[in-house]
Amino acid sequence: MTRFTDHFDLTLPLALAPMALASGGDLASACAQAGTLGLVGGGYGDLDWTSREYLIAVEAIGDDAAAMKRLGCGFISWKLAEDSNALNWLIDNHQPAAIMLSFGDPRPFSKQIIESGATLICQIHSLKDLPPAIEAGAKIIVAQGTEAGGHGATQNLGRGTFSFISETADWLATHAPETCLLGAGGIADGRGLAAALVLGADGVMMGSRFWATKECLANPQAKVIATQTDGDNTARSSVFDILRRKNWPESFDFRAIRNDLYRQWEDRIDVLRNNPQEGRAAYDDGVRQADFNRAHIGIGESAGMISNVPDAATLIGDIESEMKSALKQLNP
Numbered sequence: 239m240t241r242f243t244d245h246f247d248l249t250l251p252l253a254l255a256p257m258a259l260a261s262g263g264d265l266a267s268a269c270a271q272a273g274t275l276g277l278v279g280g281g282y283g284d285l286d287w288t289s290r291e292y293l294i295a296v297e298a299i300g301d302d303a304a305a306m307k308r309l310g311c312g313f314i315s316w317k318l319a320e321d322s323n324a325l326n327w328l329i330d331n332h333q334p335a336a337i338m339l340s341f342g343d344p345r346p347f348s349k350q351i352i353e354s355g356a357t358l359i360c361q362i363h364s365l366k367d368l369p370p371a372i373e374a375g376a377k378i379i380v381a382q383g384t385e386a387g388g389h390g391a392t393q394n395l396g397r398g399t400f401s402f403i404s405e406t407a408d409w410l411a412t413h414a415p416e417t418c419l420l421g422a423g424g425i426a427d428g429r430g431l432a433a434a435l436v437l438g439a440d441g442v443m444m445g446s447r448f449w450a451t452k453e454c455l456a457n458p459q460a461k462v463i464a465t466q467t468d469g470d471n472t473a474r475s476s477v478f479d480i481l482r483r484k485n486w487p488e489s490f491d492f493r494a495i496r497n498d499l500y501r502q503w504e505d506r507i508d509v510l511r512n513n514p515q516e517g518r519a520a521y522d523d524g525v526r527q528a529d530f531n532r533a534h535i536g537i538g539e540s541a542g543m544i545s546n547v548p549d550a551a552t553l554i555g556d557i558e559s560e561m562k563s564a565l566k567q568l569n570p
């Protein structure tokens with residue numbers, strides 16, 4: 239259907255985002271078996287977590303060779319610069335179809351990835367990220383808009399998904415026409431997938447939508463809360479990174495539901511940064527008690543389009559039907 243589906247023998251131009259601690263082996267393997275690209279969320283590069291979840295995916299896929307060619311893993315580049323053991327383990331012991339790098343310079347790790355035979359995917363947040371990603375050898379670019387759940391560029395540095403897909407498609411057509419493009423950020427159904435294709439993408443990557451599936455490792459109660467909110471009730475800032483003691487570079491921050499604890503600090507981020515003890519104590523207690531008025535739920539603006547918690551295969555089937563009917567409306 240697109241260059242992206244041809245590359246991985248997919249039945250739908252859709253990829254599961256490698257969501258840290260959420261896209262585990264069950265979810266990645268279910269996506270790969272249902273015909274999409276399934277990326278385990280290697281995230282911060284924790285070797286124990288990544289090796290355990292990747293092996294769960296490999297075992298679930300078993301001898302389904304087609305699905306195995308749709309299984310990969312994603313890592314956070316600035317964290318890999320501190321510790322690349324999980325990436326090394328993956329490359330030394332497996333043959334992932336794809337490895338995705340996000341949030342930082344991909345070039346220090348790209349040679350090793352490409353030499354392993356994996357397809358390099360780079361997530362970008364502005365046009366200036368394109369030349370280094372192409373120089374790194376990315377075969378697939380994920381253009382992530384600030385609507386996205388979880389981490390992304392700050393509102394000042396990032397882009398809205400719609401115009402970002404279009405501009406990135408134009409840039410690639412001129413400078414790197416062999417490179418595929420996926421749109422990401424605020425895309426959670428077949429309409430959004432169809433729209434991204436019309437804008438010039440070869441497919442999309444979804445995070446938030448897959449976060450609210452049965453196989454996702456997130457807390458079940460948090461998933462239900464996510465189905466009851468909307469895009470207005472999410473916001474992007476460094477509040478939860480400070481509360482979680484995550485030392486992210488300042489060009490990135492985090493979109494999550496604006497819960498009570500978030501609202502308490504959103505207009506006083508400098509105060510929180512300089513004096514985080516009180517906020518952290520409340521956050522830690524929220525996590526201990528699974529109280530999501532204080533613990534974070536990291537999903538994006540597409541929350542308003544998420545009203546159920548299906549299994550991944552059912553979701554993928556629904557997205558495919560929605561995409562087909564959206565494309566049919568354009569070309570009856």
Ligand SMILES: Cc1cc2nc3c(=O)[nH]c(=O)nc-3n(C[C@H](O)[C@H](O)[C@H](O)COP(=O)(O)O)c2cc1C
Pocket residue numbers: 255256257258260279280281282312313314339340361382385386387388389422423424425426443444445446447449536537538539540
């Ligand atoms: C809970 C959560 C965790 C995420 N963790 C990562 C990550 O570890 N690495 C990464 O490259 N992207 C991560 N992302 C961002 C996704 O790659 C993707 O760009 C984003 O989810 C797309 O927007 P959407 O959430 O609107 O679908 C995460 C997203 C979410 C929702």
